[in-house]
Amino acid sequence: MLKAVILIGGPQKGTRFRPLTLDIPKPLFPIAGLPVIQHHIEACAIVEGLKEILLIGSYPASQFQQFVYNMQLRYNVTIKYLQEFTALGTAGGLFHFRDQIRYGTPDAFFLMNGDVCSDFPLKELYQFHKERPNGALVTIMAAEATKQQSLNFGCMVTDNDTHEVTHYVEKPSSYISTLINCGVYTFSLDIFPVIGEIFHLRQQDIYKSENGNDVKEAGFIQLEQEILTPLAGTGKMFAMHITNWWSQLKTGSSAIYANRHYLELYQTKHPERLSSCKEPTIIxxxxxxxxxxxxxxxxxxxxxxxxxxxxxxxxxxxxESIVLDGAVIEERSLIMHSIIGRNSRVGKWARVEGTPCDPDPNKAFAKMENPPLFNNDGKLNPSITILGCSVSVPSETILLNSIVLPNKELSRSIKNEIIL
Structure with a gap:
């Protein structure tokens, strides 16, 4: 029996994804017609023997109640949302809900960050994990990056023969390796005593210092820095190198990029989700x-x-765009490299256009670059155009490389601006 855990964060995260997260939690933002984490759930549901999926985050439970109910009906798998009392870090939530994860004694469990996009080769990852001769505590899904991109991720050095991770550094200050952590793992249940040691050491330090922040501070544990880094070189951590498409979902631009690749995956996995007809003309x-x-x-x-x-x-x-629920695009308008928010309206003969800033599409690894938001003139750097929910764009206006917050009624053309 297997389980899966998806870390979805909380409302205090996802600031680079605003204003799209102002009216909908980031994990529920639709990419290729499905909420982001539904792609995770779909990948988990087809793994033989996987019986339960646990979503861990600090969003109010009410925001995910209907989604969880719908997913259980659709995929016939037990899905639960476990709400953290406060943000506990990438490993603190695992330890806090360890009893729910260990219940039923699964052989292993997958751990997936909710803001990564991929075709998720979970079967292969679990098989790779089982085949380690001396047993593995954790197997990391890993991909190649460029030298410059790698500095934004967990970098690892591995043994070419055994695939053991011999060195791991999270977001290093200087070049370590181009092999980076994709945020998808297979864990053995024996990982919990390892996390428990960190938790108890943290508690002892707090008691000794008589710090008033008590167990809240002790419960915040970062998987990458406090668990993975010490495990490197112990013979218990391995990496499976993938060449599949993978990217993060950090900005609006990365949503456009992920949308493109999920649509491409539909060609072979879910062709029924793609539209094809002569009227309207579909490219x-x-x-x-x-x-x-x-x-x-x-x-x-x-x-x-x-x-x-x-x-x-x-x-x-x-x-090259995403048009969200309830939006209205009036006649003769043009939408390119943009995201149109829910219930927004674009008037007649309007032009809403952004600037694509994709990474090299020929690389297996993809990371959206994050340049400074503004240039030296105080103008917004070129990027895709984003309309928040319920934005009204008048007829015969142009929006270029701009971001408009929700519930705004524009009166003029704008370029390289954020409309508050």
Whole structure:
């Protein structure tokens, strides 16, 4: 029997993803027509013997109650949301809910960060984990990065023959290795005594110093720095190198990139989710929700996702974009490299355009670069254009490389600005 744990963070996280997270939790943001973590759940549900999926985070439980219910019905697997009383770090939540994870004595459990996107080769990862001759406490899914990109991740050095991780550093200050941690793991249950040692040492230090922050401080444990780094070189931690597509979901630009690749995966895994017809004109790959109303004279694609109850008017052109639920795009408008928020409206003959800032699409590894938000002139650096929820764009205006917060009614064209 197997289990899976998905770490989804909390409302205090995901600041780089704003304003898209102001009206919906980041884990539920739709990519290629599905909430981000539904892609995780879908990958877990097809693993033979996986009986339970636990979501751990500090969001209010009410925000995930309906989602969890829907997922259980759809995938016929037990799914539970476990709410942290406070942010506990990437390992603190595991230790706090250790009894729920260990219940039923699973052979192992997967751990997945909720902000990573991939086709998640979980079967291969578990098989790799089982095949380690002396047993493994943890197996990390790893990918290649460039030297510069690697500094933003956990970097590891591995033995070429045994795949053992001999050295691990989280976000090093200087170059270590181009092999980086993808945030997807297989753990043996024996990892809990290791985390427990850290927890008890932290408690003792607090008691000795008579610090008033008590166990809240002791419970905050970071998996990468406090568990993985010491495990390197002990013969208990291994890495499985993948060449599959993988990326993080940190910014709006990364959502456009992930959307493109999930749509591409649908070609082989879920072709029924892709739209193909002569009217409207579809340039693959495109996902259109069945409840959306799209005029027959519009041209959609490539790499577009259109949400529920969206209305697309005559002559509209959309490419490399995500249009969220309830949005209205009026006739002859153009949407490129943009995200249109829920219930937003784009007027007639308007142009909403961003600047693509993708990494090299030929690389297996993909990391969205994060340059300074503003340039030296105080203007927003070129990036995709994002409209928050319930934004109104007037007819015959242009929005270029801009971000508009929710519930704004624009009156003019804007370029390289954030509209508060």
């Amino acid at each position: 693959p790959d495109v996902h259109i929700d069945p409840t959306a109303v799209v005029d027959s004279t519009s041209v959609i694609g490539p790499n577009v996702s259109i949400g529920a109850s969206v209305v697309i008017g005559p002559g509209v052109r959309i490419k």
